Amino acid sequence: MQLNIPTLMLVDIYILALVGILMLHAWRRGRREPTLGYLAAMLLLGALGTVLGSLRGIGMDYVPLVIGNVVLQLCGAMNWTAMRVFAGRQPHLPGICAGAVIWALLCLNPAFYESLTVRVALSSIVTVSYAGLSAFELWRSRKSLEVAYVPALVLTIFHMGFYCVRIVVDRGMPFEQALVSSGQGTSFFSLLVFETLLYAIGIAFVTLAMVKERAELKFRAAAYCDPLTGVGNRRAFMSSGEYLLASCEHRQEPAALLLCDLDYFKRLNDNFGHAAGDEALVAFSRVAVSSMRKQDVFGRIGGEEFACLLADADDEAAAQVAERIRREFADLPAQEPGLLSVSIGIAGTREAGYDLFRLLSLADEALYAAKDKGRNRIQRYTAD
Numbered sequence: 320m321q322l323n324i325p326t327l328m329l330v331d332i333y334i335l336a337l338v339g340i341l342m343l344h345a346w347r348r349g350r351r352e353p354t355l356g357y358l359a360a361m362l363l364l365g366a367l368g369t370v371l372g373s374l375r376g377i378g379m380d381y382v383p384l385v386i387g388n389v390v391l392q393l394c395g396a397m398n399w400t401a402m403r404v405f406a407g408r409q410p411h412l413p414g415i416c417a418g419a420v421i422w423a424l425l426c427l428n429p430a431f432y433e434s435l436t437v438r439v440a441l442s443s444i445v446t447v448s449y450a451g452l453s454a455f456e457l458w459r460s461r462k463s464l465e466v467a468y469v470p471a472l473v474l475t476i477f478h479m480g481f482y483c484v485r486i487v488v489d490r491g492m493p494f495e496q497a498l499v500s501s502g503q504g505t506s507f508f509s510l511l512v513f514e515t516l517l518y519a520i521g522i523a524f525v526t527l528a529m530v531k532e533r534a535e536l537k538f539r540a541a542a543y544c545d546p547l548t549g550v551g552n553r554r555a556f557m558s559s560g561e562y563l564l565a566s567c568e569h570r571q572e573p574a575a576l577l578l579c580d581l582d583y584f585k586r587l588n589d590n591f592g593h594a595a596g597d598e599a600l601v602a603f604s605r606v607a608v609s610s611m612r613k614q615d616v617f618g619r620i621g622g623e624e625f626a627c628l629l630a631d632a633d634d635e636a637a638a639q640v641a642e643r644i645r646r647e648f649a650d651l652p653a654q655e656p657g658l659l660s661v662s663i664g665i666a667g668t669r670e671a672g673y674d675l676f677r678l679l680s681l682a683d684e685a686l687y688a689a690k691d692k693g694r695n696r697i698q699r700y701t702a703d
């Protein structure tokens with residue numbers, strides 16, 4: 320395979336600019352998600368740096384050597400910043416400028432400016448540093464990322480490795496000479512252009528995929544969460560409840576459903592305000608969650624109505640949990656004694672089978688009975 324440098328550079332500029340513009344568009348459409356913004360900057364700076372880098376031998380060498388490389392160092396810094404903000408940290412301005420400033424300052428020194436080998440080594444070291452920092456950002460946040468970050472990490476480590484090899488292998492070849500030699504075979508420089516292009520495209524697409532995956536997770540969480548109490552809503556309760564019941568049936572364990580409805584809640588709202596009502600809902604959720612085990616499912620399924628599905632719970636265990644919730648809620652400090660109380664209807668798989676709708680319906684009947692008998696009580700479902 321022969322990699323022709325001028326062709327590669329043209330393809331490089333065209334693709335980086337195109338993907339950069341598309342990324343800019345994705346950034347604008349995606350509520351200005353900063354990761355996409357920094358990625359777009361990285362790609363467009365990459366395209367500009369390559370254009371400037373190709374302007375050698377036309378009598379203005381400081382343009383490719385100084386400005387072109389400053390732009391390319393900023394391109395590496397943008398890549399690092401994209402990973403950094405994706406991992407939830409703020410951009411680091413001194414770090415962003417460091418590579419470019421070091422390069423520009425060293426170019427003031429004729430010994431550096433004249434030595435191709437030293438320039439190649441330094442530009443590789445800066446690229447390795449930014450790629451290393453990008454990989455580090457992903458690695459140190461791996462537990463909180465919640466998305467498939469491994470492809471981005473692997474790509475970045477490979478890119479870093481490639482530039483590490485360059486430090487050792489590439490003694491530098493004048494650009495014009497590399498152009499001539501590319502007609503006879505593949506020079507390291509053409510491999511470098513090729514790898515950098517593949518990396519830029521690869522990292523752009525895997526990062527876009529990570530951003531999209533995170534957005535989906537966020538929307539999904541919002542669709543399943545009650546914003547006031549932070550517990551699952553009816554949709555979440557039904558889907559997790561079905562799953563839990565199926566696994567209880569599989570293990571032939573009993574399960575029980577507690578349907579909880581706060582008493583005289585309208586009165587609480589009317590007498591003490593909606594905010595007091597909201598506080599009571601939050602307090603009840605806290606009490607209920609603290610009384611349940613990890614494997615149980617809890618959710619707010621209506622205004623002041625909550626449901627708990629208890630795994631591996633027979634009649635006695637279900638009654639104990641229900642009574643604990645009722646008592647702890649009633650014991651919470653309130654504006655007046657007896658203001659906070661809850662009625663709880665209980666139904667079990669013994670009478671309802673492993674059918675969530677039937678469990679809810681029987682627990683609802685029991686709840687009515689509890690309300691009928693004066694509220695602030697638990698009531699097990701009975702056929703009569």
Ligand SMILES: Nc1nc2c(ncn2[C@@H]2O[C@H](COP(=O)(O)OP(=O)(O)OP(=O)(O)O)[C@@H](O)[C@H]2O)c(=O)[nH]1
Binds near residue numbers: 580
């Ligand atoms: N503060 C607050 N109130 C809510 C919310 N959702 C529903 N409600 C109120 O809850 C009240 C429910 O009232 P009712 O269905 O009459 O029930 P209740 O007053 O608790 O009477 P019983 O259930 O028979 O004891 C209504 O006034 C709703 O406006 C909420 O998110 N916050």
